Amino acid sequence: MIDVTVLVNGETRRAAVPAETTLLTLLRDHFGLTGAKSGCDVGDCGACTVLVDDVLANACLMLAAQVDGRRVLTIEGVAANRALHPLQKVFEDQGALQCGFCGPGMILSAKALLDRDIEPSRHQIRDALAGNLCRCTGYAKIIDAVAEAARIMRSERANG
C-alpha cells in the first residue's frame, strides 16, 4: 500500500492505496468524487479529465502515487464562492450538455484553455477540446459555449 496526500479542490485528502491504483480510482472510489468518468480507460475519450497542478491529465492514465503532494482540480471544485463558473453557466444555458457524460472533462479542458488564454480563436477552442469526445452534440454547441464563456470572462475582467 502507498500513502498518498493530495490537495483536492483545495482540501487536503489522504488515502492508502495499492500501488496500481489510478488517479481516477483514487478520486472516484476513495474520495467519492465521481464527476470524472471512465469512458474508455485508455486515455482516448477524455471523460476522466482533471487538472493536476493546473495541467490537464487523463486520470485513468495516471497513478494515484504520481499525484502525491500535488494539487488536483476536479469538476466538483470548479464552482466556487457559491457561484457557477461561467463555463458551467453557459454550457447549461446554451444546451451544450446533452447526456452530460463528457461534460466534466469538456468543462475542465475548456477551463484550462481559458485560464491561460481568455481570447481564444475558434480553432484554439477546437484544439483545446480535441482530447474530449462527445457523442451527442456534434460539438458545435460546446465550441459556441466556450467562446461565449470566454466573452463573459473578458467582460467580467474589464468591469471587475
Place this chain on the structure above:
Amino acid sequence: MADDQGVIERQRAAVEAAWRVEHARLPSAPGRTAPAVSPPAVPAQQIRAVGQRATRPDSRNHGLGQTKYICDIALPGMLHARIKRAGIASGRIKRIDTSAAEAMPGVKAVVVGRELPVNSFGPTFQDQPVLVDEVVRHAGDGVAAVAAISEDIAAAAVERIVVDYEPLPAVLDPIEAMREDAPKVHPPESNIYHRLTIRRGDVAKGFAQSDHVFAGRFTSQMVEHVPMEPHAAIADWDAAGRLTVWATIGRITLARSDLARTLQLPMNRIRLIGTIVGGNFGGKNEISQEPALALLSKKAGRPVKGVFSRGEEFTATTVRHPFIMEYRTGVTRDGRILARTARLILDGGAYCSWSETTLGKSCILAPGPYKIDNVSSEAVAVYTNKTMSGAMRGFGAPQVCFAYESHMDDIAAALGIDPLTIRLRNGFEEGSVSPTGQVLHSVVLKDTLRRAAERFGWEAHS
C-alpha cells in the same frame, strides 16, 4: 427522557441547518427561458414552444459533475461483475470449469447460462441467450459471469474460467449466409430470418418504357453507437425475493418483462429503475447483462454492479446493420424516374434484436422521396456469426438514404443533368403517394432543397 428529546431536537436542528447550507450553496436552476429576439420570431400570441430555448433540467447537475450515472452509484456491500466472453465466432461448449474462479479469495458468485430459468430474450424473436449454455454464435457472446468484491478480482477470476469449445464453421458474409449449404447460425432454421417485399405499379412495364436503365450497388458498414457511458446495471435481489435493477435502458417496461421472463419472476417482484443515461442512440434498448447480474445478486446475497468495458461495447452490444443495396432505375431522357427496384440485404449478425423494425423502415424508405409509379423494394435480414445488429438512430433509413442519393448522383452525372435539377424533377410533392400507398401531406421537400441550395451557394458552385 427529556435529555433524549433534547438530543433529537439538536440533531434535527443540525440536519436542517446542513440542508439550508447545502441548498444555499448554488443558485437553483432556472426554468425555461425565452431568448431575447427582436422582432419576435413568432407573434406573441402564438408563442408556446417555437422560438423558445428550453433549458434542460438536468444540465445543472451535469455541469457540476453531480449527476449520478450508474457507474457513480455504490450500494452498501455491492459486488462487481465481469462477464467471460467467448472470443470465438462459432463453437459448441463442451465443458465450462468455473472451479478455479470460484475458489479465488474475494469471488462471491459465479453464474453460467444453464442457471437462467429461461435463457433467451429479444424484442422480436427470443433468439439471444443471456449467457451461452450450448452454442456460441459470435465472439462477444457471454459464457459465464463472476461477482467479486472488486472489479480487478472479478476480471482476474474471469481469466481463470476454462471453457472447452468444439469449433463450428462460421459464416461471416451475409451473401454466403443466404446459400442453401451455408453453415446455419441457428440450425436447422435458414439464416434468412425476416423478409419483406413492397410493390407498387408494374416495374417491368416501367423499365420497358424507360430510355435508360441504371444499376448501382452500394454497401454500408457496421457502426457501433459508442455511447460515452458504457452499458451498466446494478441488480439487488433482496432476502424477500424482490429484485431491484438500476439500468441504462431506454425501454424500461420491455426490460422488466424480459427480466420477468428470463428469471421466471412475477412482474410485481421486479422494480426496474431507468437512471440517467450517458448516451443511448438505440444501443440501450434491450436487456443485456441484467438477468445474469440478478442471479449473481441472488447467489451472493449482495447487490451486484456490472459495467461493460469499451471493448465489450464494440463486441457484445448491438451495432448498426451493415447493408448491401442493389438498385435499378429506369428514367426518361430528361431524368424522370419511371421505375425503380431496390434489393436490400441486412447483415443481422448473430441475433435478431431490432432487425424487424430496421428492415421494415428501410424497405419502405428504400426508393427514396421520389414520385415513382412503378417500384419494388425487397429486403432480407440474414444471420451471420458477428455482433448482433439492432436499433440505431434512424432504423435503417440512413443506409438506404446513402444508397438512393448516391444512385441519383450517378444517374444525374450519366445524363448530364444537375444533381439538384434531377431531384426537383422527381421529388415528392403535396399529395404524392409513397411506395406503401400513403398519401403524403405537409411535403416541403422541394422547397427545402431550393432553400438549402440557395443558402450554401449551390448555383455558384455548380
